[in-house]
Amino acid sequence: MTDATARRIEHFDLIVLGAGPAGASAALTAARSGLRVALVDKARFPRDKLCGGGLTGRAISLYNRIYGAPLPPVPLERRDNFAFHAFGQDLGESTDAPPLHLCMRFELDATLVRAALDAGATDFTGRAGILDPDGPALDLSDLRIEAPLLIAADGVNSPTARTLFGSAYDKAQIGFALEVERPGADPDRPLRIDFGAADWGYGWQFPKTRGTTIGVGGVLARNTDMKAALRRYMDALDIPADLPVKGQFLPFGDFRPTPGKGRILLAGDAAGLVDPITGEGIAHALDSGALAAKAVRQALTKGTPESALYAYKESLRPIHRGLRHARLLRNLMFRESLRPAFIRSFRNSRTLRREYLRLMAGETEYGALMQKMIARLPGFAWRAVSGT
Numbered sequence: 001m002t003d004a005t006a007r008r009i010e011h012f013d014l015i016v017l018g019a020g021p022a023g024a025s026a027a028l029t030a031a032r033s034g035l036r037v038a039l040v041d042k043a044r045f046p047r048d049k050l051c052g053g054g055l056t057g058r059a060i061s062l063y064n065r066i067y068g069a070p071l072p073p074v075p076l077e078r079r080d081n082f083a084f085h086a087f088g089q090d091l092g093e094s095t096d097a098p099p100l101h102l103c104m105r106f107e108l109d110a111t112l113v114r115a116a117l118d119a120g121a122t123d124f125t126g127r128a129g130i131l132d133p134d135g136p137a138l139d140l141s142d143l144r145i146e147a148p149l150l151i152a153a154d155g156v157n158s159p160t161a162r163t164l165f166g167s168a169y170d171k172a173q174i175g176f177a178l179e180v181e182r183p184g185a186d187p188d189r190p191l192r193i194d195f196g197a198a199d200w201g202y203g204w205q206f207p208k209t210r211g212t213t214i215g216v217g218g219v220l221a222r223n224t225d226m227k228a229a230l231r232r233y234m235d236a237l238d239i240p241a242d243l244p245v246k247g248q249f250l251p252f253g254d255f256r257p258t259p260g261k262g263r264i265l266l267a268g269d270a271a272g273l274v275d276p277i278t279g280e281g282i283a284h285a286l287d288s289g290a291l292a293a294k295a296v297r298q299a300l301t302k303g304t305p306e307s308a309l310y311a312y313k314e315s316l317r318p319i320h321r322g323l324r325h326a327r328l329l330r331n332l333m334f335r336e337s338l339r340p341a342f343i344r345s346f347r348n349s350r351t352l353r354r355e356y357l358r359l360m361a362g363e364t365e366y367g368a369l370m371q372k373m374i375a376r377l378p379g380f381a382w383r384a385v386s387g388t
């Protein structure tokens with residue numbers, strides 16, 4: 001008898017692999033629609049995740065839509081004051097920005113997992129498994145779980161994407177971020193964003209009541225020494241150099257046009273759904289998880305599980321369009337020859353700063369912001385970006 005045949009087998013309608021915001025939202029949506037769902041994560045919750053914990057207006061309204069409650073039931077800090085800098089220059093402050101809510105990810109994620117389990121998903125957290133992509137199925141030592149469809153929300157290093165495509169991300173496009181946590185309350189200082197603290201990225205200082213997160217992040221291929229960039233940034237902000245540094249990849253707009261293969265759908269970071277300018281990923285994770293679950297529900301109702309991937313891909317179109325626009329705009333903001341014009345415009349235009357903040361809040365889209373920038377930037381800059 002082989003290992004596989006010796007194992008007990010349990011059948012589900014859907015396996016969700018990874019229980020971060022994308023997986024938890026997929027499991028909740030599917031369980032609420034009546035599907036039998038297995039929610040698997042190698043970690044037990046609460047678990048930590050390297051993240052600024054910034055919930056934009058977009059993330060809050062998606063939470064609202066998916067969970068039917070105004071705000072996640074975790075400690076949140078509501079902030080509406082931002083200070084912008086670039087290369088030592090003060091670019092201005094905004095004191096009435098659309099709010100950003102700050103949370104601790106270990107609290108948020110544990111709450112989202114709890115909600116999915118309360119909705120009826122079966123708990124396989126704290127268990128690592130081996131994926132059988134042909135099932136799809138997952139071998140969990142003594143147990144094999146099988147389902148007609150699997151949603152993989154196993155993060156930026158997605159072992160599932162590696163199995164399906166040979167690699168989890170494209171090394172030339174992937175982003176990387178480093179963060180330190182400075183203990184102590186500093187809630188009155190504005191949230192600070194520094195363009196230029198990393199190449200094709202930025203630096204941030206997010207003071208909260210329980211500590212301050214300081215970080216730099218950008219396209220890895222453009223930042224051969226991200227540690228040195230963090231050191232320079234911390235020096236400039238007068239932050240002690242001996243704080244422990246943590247690092248993680250982030251997909252930064254490098255999304256998979258077809259988010260999965262066969263009867264396996266990828267969601268969240270595993271599908272590359274992170275904003276290439278702001279690094280925001282929680283909103284797209286929640287959204288894509290729920291959309292994947294809806295596509296699964298429809299395909300199973302029709303009796304055609306293999307149709308789920310196409311339906312899911314179609315439903316991701318608005319997110320993909322936004323990420324494409326953001327990648328275009330990123331050329332304008334970060335390309336060395338164009339950066340001075342962007343920084344000048346940003347410093348001189350309250351409207352542009354406000355639009356950037358509205359974008360972070362999910363109150364406007366990249367397409368609209370691009371229209372405003374066309375009006376402000378020299379024609380050469382626009383032609384360089386749009387390729388016209």
Ligand SMILES: Cc1cc2nc3c(=O)[nH]c(=O)nc-3n(C[C@H](O)[C@H](O)[C@H](O)COP(=O)(O)OP(=O)(O)OC[C@H]3O[C@@H](n4cnc5c(N)ncnc54)[C@H](O)[C@@H]3O)c2cc1C
Nearest residue numbers: 018020021022041042051052053054154155268269281282
């Ligand atoms: C430094 C940094 C700062 C950031 N700040 C922000 C911010 O302020 N706001 C924001 O919106 N976004 C931010 N992001 C992005 C955000 O953290 C991610 O986009 C978001 O966590 C994606 O959610 P997810 O569910 O796709 O993946 P994750 O949250 O990474 O969850 C993936 C899950 O899969 C599990 N897993 C992995 N492998 C396996 C396996 N083999 N078997 C079982 N389980 C597995 C993991 O344990 C994990 O629980 C930041 C990212 C970084 C790196």
